Amino acid sequence: MNTKKIAGEKAAEFIENGMTVGLGTGSTVYYTIMKLAERVRKDGLKIRCVSTSSKTTKLGEQLGLEIFSLNDVDYIDVTIDGADEVDKNFNGIKGGGGALLYEKLVAFASKKVIWVIDNSKKVNKLGKFPLPVEVVPYAYTHLFNFFMESGFNPVLREIDEEIFKTDGGHYIIDLHMGVIDNPYEFSLKLKDIPGVVDIGMFLDMTDVLIVGNEDGAIVKLKNKE
Numbered sequence: 368m369n370t371k372k373i374a375g376e377k378a379a380e381f382i383e384n385g386m387t388v389g390l391g392t393g394s395t396v397y398y399t400i401m402k403l404a405e406r407v408r409k410d411g412l413k414i415r416c417v418s419t420s421s422k423t424t425k426l427g428e429q430l431g432l433e434i435f436s437l438n439d440v441d442y443i444d445v446t447i448d449g450a451d452e453v454d455k456n457f458n459g460i461k462g463g464g465g466a467l468l469y470e471k472l473v474a475f476a477s478k479k480v481i482w483v484i485d486n487s488k489k490v491n492k493l494g495k496f497p498l499p500v501e502v503v504p505y506a507y508t509h510l511f512n513f514f515m516e517s518g519f520n521p522v523l524r525e526i527d528e529e530i531f532k533t534d535g536g537h538y539i540i541d542l543h544m545g546v547i548d549n550p551y552e553f554s555l556k557l558k559d560i561p562g563v564v565d566i567g568m569f570l571d572m573t574d575v576l577i578v579g580n581e582d583g584a585i586v587k588l589k590n591k592e
């Protein structure tokens with residue numbers, strides 16, 4: 368049973384004619400994008416989309432979805448995205464796929480944010496998943512050393528032995544912290560460091576969580592059981 372598919376496809380049901388839709392990045396929202404493209408093709412669903420990464424733009428365009436730049440829309444009705452881990456308050460860590468900055472910008476411009484995950488992503492406290500920090504390349508060695516001295520166990524993200532570059536032209540340093548006891552305080556502390564562009568901690572941004580299980584999708588609304 369593909370629980371990512373179950374969650375991803377369920378989320379597509381939240382999209383209605385005429386909406387502007389934020390398309391997240393990753394292997395779960397992939398199924399949402401496939402389903403939306405199917406509805407556009409078969410049912411004549413009319414939507415405008417804003418993408419969170421070059422990867423998603425490529426997929427969306429291949430499937431015939433209309434992709435607009437974030438600056439060309441006034442707002443986004445609903446954004447659907449994945450997450451790497453999520454706590455009971457719908458706070459989470461994202462950026463495993465390296466798209467955290469654009470994902471956060473798109474979420475911020477959205478009236479509603481839906482996350483699609485499978486059961487394995489649920490945690491009591493954030494921090495098991497390494498926290499991605501997007502940094503300016505100009506200063507990355509200094510930031511890396513600072514994180515090292517602070518005991519944050521930094522790892523510079525590489526792919527095929529090359530430094531990974533985000534769509535925004537930045538680098539990512541993943542912090543292997545373990546449990547983060549006060550995510551709000553820690554988030555402010557990190558974002559205050561010169562050269563940190565953004566971090567993969569998404570606090571108070573998500574309204575709906577869709578969890579894919581063997582038995583189907585569970586839809587949870589924020590602050591409701």
Ligand SMILES: O=C(CO)[C@H](O)[C@H](O)COP(=O)(O)O
Pocket residue numbers: 391392393394395396448449450451460461462463464465466467470
């Ligand atoms: O934040 C992300 C990309 O930057 C993804 O949403 C996150 O990594 C989850 O991906 P997947 O659905 O493939 O597990």
